[in-house]
Amino acid sequence: MIATALNVSAATVSNALAGKGRISAELIDRIRAKADELGYVPSSAARALRTGHTRVLGLVLPDISNPLFPQIAQAIEYAASASGYGVLIADSRGSVAMQTEAINRLIERDVDGIVIIPRLGTRIVDIGRPLAVIDSPSTPNSTVSADHWQGGQLVMEHLAALGHQNFVLIGNNPASNVQNDRIGGMKSRVPAGGKAEILWIEQHEQAHGKASPLRLAEKVERGATAFAAVSDLHALRALTELQNAGIAVPGRASVAGFDDLAWSAMITPALTSVRMDVATIARIAIDALLCAIEADTAADATRGVVSAETTSVPMTLVARQTTGVLTAPTHPEKTPAGEPA
Amino acid sequence: MIATALNVSAATVSNALAGKGRISAELIDRIRAKADELGYVPSSAARALRTGHTRVLGLVLPDISNPLFPQIAQAIEYAASASGYGVLIADSRGSVAMQTEAINRLIERDVDGIVIIPRLGTRIVDIGRPLAVIDSPSTPNSTVSADHWQGGQLVMEHLAALGHQNFVLIGNNPASNVQNDRIGGMKSRVPAGGKAEILWIEQHEQAHGKASPLRLAEKVERGATAFAAVSDLHALRALTELQNAGIAVPGRASVAGFDDLAWSAMITPALTSVRMDVATIARIAIDALLCAIEADTAADATRGVVSAETTSVPMTLVARQTTGVLTAPTHPEKTPAGEPA
DNA sequence: CTGAAAGCGCTTACAG
DNA sequence: CTGAAAGCGCTTACAG
Numbered sequence: 001m002i003a004t005a006l007n008v009s010a011a012t013v014s015n016a017l018a019g020k021g022r023i024s025a026e027l028i029d030r031i032r033a034k035a036d037e038l039g040y041v042p043s044s045a046a047r048a049l050r051t052g053h054t055r056v057l058g059l060v061l062p063d064i065s066n067p068l069f070p071q072i073a074q075a076i077e078y079a080a081s082a083s084g085y086g087v088l089i090a091d092s093r094g095s096v097a098m099q100t101e102a103i104n105r106l107i108e109r110d111v112d113g114i115v116i117i118p119r120l121g122t123r124i125v126d127i128g129r130p131l132a133v134i135d136s137p138s139t140p141n142s143t144v145s146a147d148h149w150q151g152g153q154l155v156m157e158h159l160a161a162l163g164h165q166n167f168v169l170i171g172n173n174p175a176s177n178v179q180n181d182r183i184g185g186m187k188s189r190v191p192a193g194g195k196a197e198i199l200w201i202e203q204h205e206q207a208h209g210k211a212s213p214l215r216l217a218e219k220v221e222r223g224a225t226a227f228a229a230v231s232d233l234h235a236l237r238a239l240t241e242l243q244n245a246g247i248a249v250p251g252r253a254s255v256a257g258f259d260d261l262a263w264s265a266m267i268t269p270a271l272t273s274v275r276m277d278v279a280t281i282a283r284i285a286i287d288a289l290l291c292a293i294e295a296d297t298a299a300d301a302t303r304g305v306v307s308a309e310t311t312s313v314p315m316t317l318v319a320r321q322t323t324g325v326l327t328a329p330t331h332p333e334k335t336p337a338g339e340p341a
Numbered sequence: 342m343i344a345t346a347l348n349v350s351a352a353t354v355s356n357a358l359a360g361k362g363r364i365s366a367e368l369i370d371r372i373r374a375k376a377d378e379l380g381y382v383p384s385s386a387a388r389a390l391r392t393g394h395t396r397v398l399g400l401v402l403p404d405i406s407n408p409l410f411p412q413i414a415q416a417i418e419y420a421a422s423a424s425g426y427g428v429l430i431a432d433s434r435g436s437v438a439m440q441t442e443a444i445n446r447l448i449e450r451d452v453d454g455i456v457i458i459p460r461l462g463t464r465i466v467d468i469g470r471p472l473a474v475i476d477s478p479s480t481p482n483s484t485v486s487a488d489h490w491q492g493g494q495l496v497m498e499h500l501a502a503l504g505h506q507n508f509v510l511i512g513n514n515p516a517s518n519v520q521n522d523r524i525g526g527m528k529s530r531v532p533a534g535g536k537a538e539i540l541w542i543e544q545h546e547q548a549h550g551k552a553s554p555l556r557l558a559e560k561v562e563r564g565a566t567a568f569a570a571v572s573d574l575h576a577l578r579a580l581t582e583l584q585n586a587g588i589a590v591p592g593r594a595s596v597a598g599f600d601d602l603a604w605s606a607m608i609t610p611a612l613t614s615v616r617m618d619v620a621t622i623a624r625i626a627i628d629a630l631l632c633a634i635e636a637d638t639a640a641d642a643t644r645g646v647v648s649a650e651t652t653s654v655p656m657t658l659v660a661r662q663t664t665g666v667l668t669a670p671t672h673p674e675k676t677p678a679g680e681p682a
Numbered sequence: 683c684t685g686a687a688a689g690c691g692c693t694t695a696c697a698g
Numbered sequence: 699c700t701g702a703a704a705g706c707g708c709t710t711a712c713a714g
Contacts, residue, residue: 014691014692014693014694024699024700041448041449042449042691042692043390043690043691043692044395044449044451044692045386045387045395045451045690045692046386046390046690046691046706047691047692047693048386048706049386049387049690049691049692049705049707049708050691050692050693050694050705051692051693051694051706052706054385054386056450059430067408067411067603067604069411070408070410070411073414073430073432074432074434077430077431077432078432078434081431081446086429086447086450087430088397088427088428088429088430089414089418089429089430090418090422091414091415091418091419093419105422105427106427107382108382108383109397109427211611213609233603233604236577236607236608237604237608237609239581240580240581240584240608240609240610241608241609243581243584243585243609244584244589244590246587248585249585262408262574263408263574263577263578265552266552266577266578267577267578267581267582268554268578268581268582268584268585269581270552355707355708355709355710384706384707385708386707386708387690387706387707387708388707388708390689390690390691390692390706390707390708391690391707391708391709392690392708392709392710
């Protein structure tokens with residue numbers, strides 16, 4: 001320890017810097033001064049070895065194809081660093097096997113806990129340390145998530161209020177709990193007398209070939225006026241396909257999505273979307289983790305998944321296409337601040 | 342050390358597991374067996390304390406608004422973990438001040454080196470450990486980057502081959518080296534007799550208000566037939582605005598971008614784009630870092646930024662709008678594999 | 683071929 | 699109020 005040599009004391013420095021033990025104010029000041037004069041940075045390795053805690057968390061993410069990744073990763077990193085924790089990332093790109101491997105890499109690095117957004121259909125096993133799962137409330141062992149079902153209700157209520165009756169709900173993969181919740185919520189709010197057809201893109205592409213058109217123009221001809229996708233990504237695909245077919249949006253059809261991605265407000269027309277409160281979700285996940293980590297320290301009891309019941313965080317509608325097809329909108333919609341590039 | 346108690350030896354285990362020292366093959370086998378029977382994971386903290394290396398790298402990224410973030414972060418993480426290193430992320434969201442703070446957080450965590458994608462106009466100072474900068478070849482101290490200039494030439498050559506003569510080049514911020522390189526490359530290949538106008542979105546919005554239309558239809562009326570943006574993000578904005586104005590793409594105008602984002606191939610019409618080879622860039626950055634880290638270990642000489650000259654990695658054109666406006670295409674374009682959701 | 687010893691830089695009781 | 703001592707779990711020379 002550098003400060004030792006330069007002053008009088010030994011590991012009083014540790015106490016001084018940590019505010020532990022009773023040290024005279026004057027000495028503390030002198031030590032502090034010396035410390036940042038020398039640019040002293042305590043060795044985290046030594047500290048970790050001694051205390052048994054690295055103050056590093058792991059973040060395991062499914063493949064990047066989900067463009068929500070940056071939002072949530074940023075939120076997690078922010079929440080963690082606000083609590084003095086670092087975040088080690090581990091992309092489980094590819095397979096479920098890679099997810100397991102990613103987790104092992106984190107364990108080898110002695111993370112104090114792990115936040116995981118699991119791959120589809122993965123059941124996370126006991127990991128020997130605290131774990132917070134972010135997925136959907138329908139996923140067993142999920143710790144926290146957006147209330148995707150309620151989010152689905154929000155879009156559908158909004159579209160119904162604009163006078164729509166004939167919906168196409170667009171999803172990618174029926175095996176996804178998140179997507180099913182969103183679509184379930186939408187269906188639960190289809191207005192009386194209205195109809196909603198579900199289009200699963202993956203199935204469509206298996207039948208018609210990769211990246212083939214979704215044939216949405218045909219749906220419009222058969223009466224559909226509103227397209228609600230489980231992601232802005234699919235909403236964008238729908239929007240451009242409609243536009244390209246000469247169908248005016250929102251003139252002849254409305255398009256809505258989920259997640260309020262970076263470009264959703266920038267395109268023409270801007271997409272109506274539903275967004276999750278990533279900051280709150282991250283905060284809850286991190287808090288749950290830290291709480292379990294402390295419990296681990298105190299008694300060695302509380303291991304494994306953080307909490308049995310999922311906390312659901314409400315989602316928010318961002319209404320950007322407020323012109324109805326059949327009916328003029330009668331109530332003012334909430335409009336959020338714009339999103340620059 | 343657990344294995345000790347269960348066998349006969351002491352810290353021979355260390356040597357056995359590491360393959361150092363000369364241990365009998367038989368003993369090594371027995372130790373290995375015991376080790377994974379007990380699920381033994383060596384303490385990285387203790388090892389770091391002893392060896393002086395954490396085998397963790399830091400990754401500092403500018404604000405998420407750049408949708409290239411996931412691609413590059415994934416590539417870095419992949420390259421690092423392939424070399425046995427972990428990656429601690431630090432989002433420098435917000436200001437330059439936060440970037441400095443992010444770097445400090447990483448230093449406190451004892452990373453062996455840092456990969457940074459610096460914020461606009463930031464000059465990175467000496468950090469006391471190896472540093473790799475990913476930016477543009479025009480940025481001083483940049484270690485590795487895509488050859489944005491050449492990428493610009495690729496799009497322009499492609500558009501010119503389709504018969505275009507009248508271009509609108511769309512950028513966001515003229516202070517960005519990356520954007521300037523891309524636009525510079527484009528301008529350098531405008532065909533003889535052709536003309537190119539530059540539209541800087543940030544300036545446009547300062548003049549006309551946030552998220553205001555880019556008035557591209559007017560440009561088409563005045564003869565523009567090709568819109569080339571420095572990012573697929575802006576290309577998307579242009580595309581939707583044109584389509585919304587009833588201008589057929591690619592019938593009456595072509596739209597091209599950069600970075601080949603996840604959705605670029607999925608929209609209608611798909612965007613022609615130029616992509617960087619993120620895997621190679623990440624590999625070069627990581628290799629440079631590891632090399633400097635080893636040098637650090639051997640002699641304490643080579644500190645600071647990894648290499649004086651920037652390595653430029655060529656970009657690749659992904660041609661998806663191959664129909665010319667004035668001329669039918671005469672040469673076959675390269676078409677890449679499609680990009681599923 | 684294998685073991686005993688020292689030490690990486692901290693923190694945490696425990697004496698003074 | 700401050701210091702001396704032990705120990706976290708490894709690895710690395712160095713003896714046997």
